[in-house]
Amino acid sequence: MSKRIYITGIGIISSIGNNVPEVLSSLKDCKSGIGEITLFPTLHKGLLPMAEVKLSHNQLTALAEKERAEHYTRTTLLGMVAAKEALRSAGIDHVNDRRTGLLSATTVGGMDRSEVFYQEFVQNPDKGRLRDIVNHDCGDSTERIATELGVRHLVSTISTACSSSANTIMFGADLIRFGKADRMIVGGTDSVTRFTLNGFNTLMILDKRGCHPFDEHRAGLTLGEAAAYLVLESEDIVEKEGKQPLAELTGYGNANDAYHQTASSLDGTGAFLAMSKALKMSNLKSSDIDYINVHGTGTENNDLSEGVALERIFDPVPLFSSTKSYTGHTLGAAGAVEAVIAILSIQNRMIFPNLLWSTPMKELKIKPVTEILTDQNIRHVLSNSFGFGGNNSTVILSKLT
């Protein structure tokens, strides 16, 4: 049983950069990826902002080093780009020299193509190009990414709404810890679609100005798209190969709020339980946490519930921020995106701020970091990811000791 789980590689593509160096540069420059909708025609264009990866389907196909763009969904292509970067970053040339698995998260799967298929299908069930629907299910993107990477061992997909990719980190770590794999590529990918845009819009939780989490005048979230993956490796491999990991995964916790299908409880029960479990596993005291990358979607309900849970666990609450003000809410990818950002925080001794923040929430005593902080000794970062269905997840990433 491997006692320690290390992160040896990271990869990301999001609205603030197509790879880790670009994302880091945007984070340092406080440059948000939120802007106007350009990727698809929609009634909401010009009215609601979004955080898009500014690459057309063809450009993204080229970046993923693939041809025949029409055979890939945007979700798959984003995932391929980030997963390949993660493997390169971990210095892995041959995935099958160890028992290597892939766990990927997604909430929309191939919806970007299903929408195209359905345009014709709703008129006539014999119409619509089948190649636009065969990639609909969530497993499709994972299998294509696995095939691209050559992964044969364990391949699976998790979908627990906005906590999905945080859960791939947990299950991936468990598979290594309990001897089912030596190395796991974990993370998630989600593209923006009309389906999710309209879905969240019916809930009236999309902020017309772009999200400003933990602000008294917050008015909702902003959708984004991204993919991010981490390479988790066992202590054994790291020692045998003399690898220099990027960080250690020291704790994680998963709980269910069991309160409401889409709303979080007022006392933050699920969030409290997830954070408590993660702290317990890591053997850390709440005062050991130097920075919290909050879920912080910018909806009235999430930020209040999460804020209450933070105040219940921490006294005082450590420095915290929501980097969704940079990347938008990337749904199934969010947990992995924010885990990558947490690692960049540790490596660069920086805390990246909540952008667009102006007014403290009246119900809370706490307020987020609103300007970039440098020269911070960040030993442990706690990162939260919460989703519909009360799925609450927390991971703790630590500086190497």
Place this chain on the structure above:
Amino acid sequence: MGCISPQPTLDNQSFLEETVSVESNRLKAIDPNYKEFVPPEMVRRMGRIIKMGVATAKTSLADAGCQIPDAIITGTGLGCIEDTEKFLGNMIKNNEEFLTPTAFIQSTHNTVSAQIALLTKCHGYNFTYVHRGFSFESAILDSILQIENDRASTILLGAVDELTSNSFQIQSRLGYWNRKPTESLDLFEKPQNGTIAGEGAAFFLLDEKKNPNTYAVLQDVEMLFRPGSASEVAAQIRLFLERNELTEGDIDLLLLGRNGDIRFDPIYQEVTAELFPDVPSCGFKHLCGEYMTASSFGVWLASRILKEQTVPAVLRVTVQPKSLNNILLYNHYQGINHSFILLSQP
């Protein structure tokens, strides 16, 4: 356990003495009166797949005498496809106007697990796996790891998939289903290019301790992604059995996921011929149809067989097993997701 399938399986009493056969390429699960399982104010709005999940989850909790499990772990291949189709269709037909949130909310893949957590007030570990023919298998693997490593004592494990007219139509166009419908019970007698579509929900309450009501021991699971050949599958089954300190001769019954599709069935015969030439075997998809989590029906079946110590006649087993201690379930989804599940008598 709790199982909703195209057969009368929810009562946990009768055991396939009476079965349903249809002359069609589509087997529909038998809906119980959901008002017995779901609060009345929720019955109408709740998607059918969610109701199937909740009804089978509640049945298994009641069957096991468990109020709140420590964890809920589920698998679903396509998730809440009816609500997904509904929201997508309305969005396109109404050009993004006049949309209501219910279908969108329920379209999320983890809705079944979430609703069960909500209705049972279960704050524990809650996961949903959504990977084709590995959806239920991943949930099993996670469940076994959680129990073996003392993270949980009781787990509600389950799988659910629904078949809608649209998904059936699309999969027909993709060539999944039989063009010439035959009696479903005769699925294996007249193999074609295609099979019959199915659906269902099965939930299991796993407990680290055995009790007099225990059906079976869920020993182990293995998933094999895109194996190159039947001999690779056979080699992996050998390793799988070895890991469980068993040999081929210890398997009393082989449950095979064959579905009558001549494009995908030969590998079952090849693996059986190589490893288990004399082991009694039978298929089960003539009862439940093909769907991404059909192996969950297989696990329900294996568990009942182990408890009742009898193989129902409708399974048309090759030879009557001499004993029923170990059952190996070998299934694959479209030749890509192969899985082995081992169950034993408690």
